[in-house]
Amino acid sequence: MSSIFAKPCQFIAGAASIESLPPIGQPEIAFIGRSNAGKSSLINALIGQKSLVRTSKHPGHTQQLNFFLLGERLMLVDMPGYGFAKVSKQKKGEWDGLIRHYLCGRPTLRRACVLVDARRGVLPVDEEFMELLDEAAVSFQIVLTKADTLKPQELSNILQSVNKTIESHPAAHPLAVATSALTGLGMETLHEQLAPFAA
Numbered sequence: 001m002s003s004i005f006a007k008p009c010q011f012i013a014g015a016a017s018i019e020s021l022p023p024i025g026q027p028e029i030a031f032i033g034r035s036n037a038g039k040s041s042l043i044n045a046l047i048g049q050k051s052l053v054r055t056s057k058h059p060g061h062t063q064q065l066n067f068f069l070l071g072e073r074l075m076l077v078d079m080p081g082y083g084f085a086k087v088s089k090q091k092k093g094e095w096d097g098l099i100r101h102y103l104c105g106r107p108t109l110r111r112a113c114v115l116v117d118a119r120r121g122v123l124p125v126d127e128e129f130m131e132l133l134d135e136a137a138v139s140f141q142i143v144l145t146k147a148d149t150l151k152p153q154e155l156s157n158i159l160q161s162v163n164k165t166i167e168s169h170p171a172a173h174p175l176a177v178a179t180s181a182l183t184g185l186g187m188e189t190l191h192e193q194l195a196p197f198a199a
């Protein structure tokens with residue numbers, strides 16, 4: 001495991017509104033994606049812990065922006081899922097508004113990881129957020145999650161199609177990475193790509 005990801009990681013703050021966002025500090029990496037895409041699980045897998053970040057099989061579990069400080073030098077930000085139909089319209093609006101505000105206005109945000117469930121592929125709501133990231137000039141990377149649930153050929157097909165999507169997004173990292181929080185697939189690649197953002 002590359003050094004920063006082997007360092008202690010601690011919960012720093014949770015923010016359910018723009019007013020309660022923690023002050024600007026260390027460089028930040030945000031993990032965004034649809035509800036249930038595997039954001040919280042991926043952060044646990046990246047830091048080699050089972051349950052620092054709470055996960056659930058029920059979509060809509062993470063309900064605020066949660067800030068985790070890694071090795072005192074890099075903030076990992078777990079976000080609520082976007083576009084979740086089963087929460088009230090008002091809640092959905094609040095979450096999407098908070099996510100948008102954070103993504104477009106956070107000077108310490110270095111990279112957004114856009115998580116896409118490999119079984120579902122890129123959906124219109126993912127495209128919407130990728131366009132927002134393009135406009136805000138926030139560099140992002142598509143991370144396919146739950147790769148363990150697909151056969152190798154299926155995974156290769158979805159990777160190919162996602163890499164096509166990337167071509168139309170100027171802020172996107174040129175290659176998507178396939179991951180599994182269960183098997184650890186892709187963690188080394190993400191460690192290598194994200195570690196340089198640490199202060």
Ligand SMILES: Nc1nc2c(ncn2[C@@H]2O[C@H](COP(=O)(O)OP(=O)(O)OP(=O)(O)O)[C@@H](O)[C@H]2O)c(=O)[nH]1
Pocket residue numbers: 033034035036037038039040041042054055056057058059060061062063079080081082145146147148149179180181182183
């Ligand atoms: N098979 C498999 N299941 C996974 C993987 N990652 C996450 N899951 C499962 O997917 C479900 C959702 O995981 P979470 O990490 O809570 O997803 P989330 O994106 O944080 O969800 P919200 O907070 O509700 O937006 C849980 O049941 C996880 O066990 C994976 O790599 N493989």
Ligand SMILES: [Mg+2]
Pocket residue numbers: 039040041054055061062078079
């Ligand atoms: Mg979550």
